[in-house]
Amino acid sequence: MNIWKISLKNLLHRPLYAVLAIVSLSISIGLLLGIQQLDGSIRNQFENGLGNVELVVGAKGSPLQLVLSSVLHIDQPTGNIPYPEVERLAKNPLVKAAVPISYGDNYKGYRIVGSTPGFATLYGAELLEGRAVKEAMEVIIGNEVAQELGLRLGDTFLSSHGFAENALEEHDQAFTVVGIYKPTYKVIDRLICSNLKSIWDVHDHGKGNEEARDREENGHHPEGHDESHETHAHVPEDPMHGHELEDKEVTSILLTFRNPMGLLTLPRTINKDTNLQAALPKYELERLFRFTGIGVKAISWIAYIILVISCMTIFIGLYKMVRERAFDLALMRTYGAGNFQLACIVGFEGLLMVLASVVLGLIFSQVGLQLLLSLFKSQIQQGIALVFSAEQTIRTLLVVFSISVLSVLMALLPLLRMNISKVLSDEK
Amino acid sequence: MVEIRNLSFQYASHTPVLRFPDIHLKEKERLLILGRSGVGKTTLLHLMAGLLTPKEGLVKIGDVDINTLSDRALDRFRGRHIGMVFQNNHALRSLTVLENIKARLFFSGKSMVDKDIETLLGQLQIGDCKNQKINELSVGQLQRLGIAMAFVHRPRLLLADEPTSSLDDLNCATVLQLLKQQAEKNKANLVVITHDKRIKSAFKNVITL
Numbered sequence: 001m002n003i004w005k006i007s008l009k010n011l012l013h014r015p016l017y018a019v020l021a022i023v024s025l026s027i028s029i030g031l032l033l034g035i036q037q038l039d040g041s042i043r044n045q046f047e048n049g050l051g052n053v054e055l056v057v058g059a060k061g062s063p064l065q066l067v068l069s070s071v072l073h074i075d076q077p078t079g080n081i082p083y084p085e086v087e088r089l090a091k092n093p094l095v096k097a098a099v100p101i102s103y104g105d106n107y108k109g110y111r112i113v114g115s116t117p118g119f120a121t122l123y124g125a126e127l128l129e130g131r132a133v134k135e136a137m138e139v140i141i142g143n144e145v146a147q148e149l150g151l152r153l154g155d156t157f158l159s160s161h162g163f164a165e166n167a168l169e170e171h172d173q174a175f176t177v178v179g180i181y182k183p184t185y186k187v188i189d190r191l192i193c194s195n196l197k198s199i200w201d202v203h204d205h206g207k208g209n210e211e212a213r214d215r216e217e218n219g220h221h222p223e224g225h226d227e228s229h230e231t232h233a234h235v236p237e238d239p240m241h242g243h244e245l246e247d248k249e250v251t252s253i254l255l256t257f258r259n260p261m262g263l264l265t266l267p268r269t270i271n272k273d274t275n276l277q278a279a280l281p282k283y284e285l286e287r288l289f290r291f292t293g294i295g296v297k298a299i300s301w302i303a304y305i306i307l308v309i310s311c312m313t314i315f316i317g318l319y320k321m322v323r324e325r326a327f328d329l330a331l332m333r334t335y336g337a338g339n340f341q342l343a344c345i346v347g348f349e350g351l352l353m354v355l356a357s358v359v360l361g362l363i364f365s366q367v368g369l370q371l372l373l374s375l376f377k378s379q380i381q382q383g384i385a386l387v388f389s390a391e392q393t394i395r396t397l398l399v400v401f402s403i404s405v406l407s408v409l410m411a412l413l414p415l416l417r418m419n420i421s422k423v424l425s426d427e428k
Numbered sequence: 429m430v431e432i433r434n435l436s437f438q439y440a441s442h443t444p445v446l447r448f449p450d451i452h453l454k455e456k457e458r459l460l461i462l463g464r465s466g467v468g469k470t471t472l473l474h475l476m477a478g479l480l481t482p483k484e485g486l487v488k489i490g491d492v493d494i495n496t497l498s499d500r501a502l503d504r505f506r507g508r509h510i511g512m513v514f515q516n517n518h519a520l521r522s523l524t525v526l527e528n529i530k531a532r533l534f535f536s537g538k539s540m541v542d543k544d545i546e547t548l549l550g551q552l553q554i555g556d557c558k559n560q561k562i563n564e565l566s567v568g569q570l571q572r573l574g575i576a577m578a579f580v581h582r583p584r585l586l587l588a589d590e591p592t593s594s595l596d597d598l599n600c601a602t603v604l605q606l607l608k609q610q611a612e613k614n615k616a617n618l619v620v621i622t623h624d625k626r627i628k629s630a631f632k633n634v635i636t637l
Contacts, residue, residue: 001527001530001531001533001534002534006520006522006523006531009522009523009527010522012522013521013522325521327518328518328520328521331518331519331520332520332531332535333479333503333506334477334479334506334510334512335507335531335532335535335536335577336503336504336506336507336508336535336536336537337503337507337535338499338500338503338504339499339503340500341535420479421470421471421474421479421480424470424474424479424514424589425470425474
């Protein structure tokens with residue numbers, strides 16, 4: 001027999017109270033840890049997803065939309081920009097690399113991005129197997145795409161127009177998988193990467209078909225095609241000729257700089273002097289987090305309120321127990337137990353509840369997050385790697401322990417003031 | 429050996445001072461303290477157990493003046509050398525009979541193997557309910573458990589507060605017999621306080637308050 005065993009027996013003697021107190025406290029702990037871990041994981045995912053991209057240049061519109069669409073690939077693009085802008089920016093002495101990207105299609109929800117070899121460099125992506133893209137209609141797939149879709153080297157597939165899986169608007173030119181990237185835990189893991197010519201070819205071909213159909217139906221040449229196709233550039237078969245590239249368009253340009261001066265001056269110059277828009281990914285994400293932070297804070301406050309209510313439940317339960325079991329406690333004094341031992345019995349009972357709540361809360365948070373993330377993945381094909389911050393978890397648990405211990409200590413007050421002789425006489 | 433001299437107690441400054449007669453008990457001696465309600469019987473018992481601090485006077489058990497001990501030392505002394513029996517024999521409700529006995533031994537800092545505890549419970553005819561919770565016991569079984577709890581750690585002094593007041597004649601005689609047997613076996617002093625005059629004839633030493 002020992003004090004812990006007596007505390008445990010006391011706790012099990014009142015199962016309903018114990019279960020209610022533990023469940024309510026564990027919900028608040030789970031909510032607190034869960035929301036903090038989710039917030040941290042999303043931030044990490046977004047910030048990590050940026051790769052080395054320091055500036056993104058695209059069509060005028062919302063800068064946040066430009067970053068979300070061209071860097072994180074979770075939104076619609078703002079429009080297209082002329083290809084010659086790529087060359088103009090690449091010649092700027094402050095620019096280390098200007099990587100054009102063009103996109104607008106998907107395969108089973110995974111975006112197909114046309115770019116240059118510099119695109120993989122931005123994300124530090126290396127080939128796991130296969131080779132680099134040499135010809136149009138060849139692709140290297142991100143590791144998550146390979147895992148989720150089960151694509152292997154040599155497999156072919158037809159892309160669909162837009163960003164959602166769509167069998168009705170399928171293009172008729174097949175892409176061939178020639179490489180698979182190693183996992184990077186960045187956005188490139190869920191992209192299908194090709195060269196610009198592939199994207200242009202697919203849409204030129206589509207345009208050709210539409211023009212032929214229009215000619216048959218209307219007897220004249222259309223001025224353009226489907227509005228959503230306007231986000232894609234159109235080029236002749238061979239993009240190697242400079243004069244042919246002049247007519248082409250890309251969706252955006254991803255930039256890295258040689259030194260911080262570029263970051264300070266170029267965005268302002270582009271936004272002021274050109275028809276283009278320059279957006280700083282880190283700055284835009286910070287802005288986004290400021291907005292979403294309000295929601296995170298609101299949920300955190302709700303969790304803290306539940307925490308305080310749960311601790312009050314523990315306090316009331318223990319306080320009531322001390323009063324109701326005054327005779328039991330007095331009896332233990334006659335057995336030779338000191339006040340400290342009695343305080344330990346009551347305190348351990350509270351501590352056992354807190355410990356059980358912490359364990360259950362951790363399980364709640366992890367199970368809840370896994371469910372939430374699998375929901376995210378099935379809804380928006382956006383896998384989020386959970387990041388566990390030991391420091392933040394310890395900080396949160398310290399707050400939980402402090403409030404809980406305070407509740408337990410308050411419950412001990414009547415015990416310390418107890419008049420043993422009076423309790424024994426009254427109960428006699 | 430128990431010695432009480434010039435003992436007095438006052439609950440509050442506006443309440444009367446209670447004064448108690450001197451008591452001197454040699455080893456194994458038994459004493460009955462009789463008195464009507466409100467004369468201070470329980471107060472005297474609690475002073476002897478160190479649960480109350482006297483206004484003045486001496487309470488000596490063995491060679492120890494218990495009022496010179498620190499709080500923790502007094503708790504330990506009480507746990508090791510004093511056993512108490514109450515009118516309603518309470519025990520810890522969350523524990524079984526066996527666990528209650530073990531808890532009693534734990535707090536008194538003594539130990540006993542399970543077999544010896546079971547022998548004791550068997551002698552008190554509650555061996556069969558060793559794994560039962562307290563709320564599953566009858567009044568008679570509870571009374572016996574109370575006596576087991578008071579003696580299991582082999583105290584020098586057993587204090588019984590109205591142990592027979594709520595019992596019928598048969599059970600009264602049984603409980604008294606058990607108390608005397610256990611006191612004899614443990615060579616302990618037995619002090620019973622009661623207003624129950626049925627047991628007066630069972631004691632040679634009787635004090636009326």
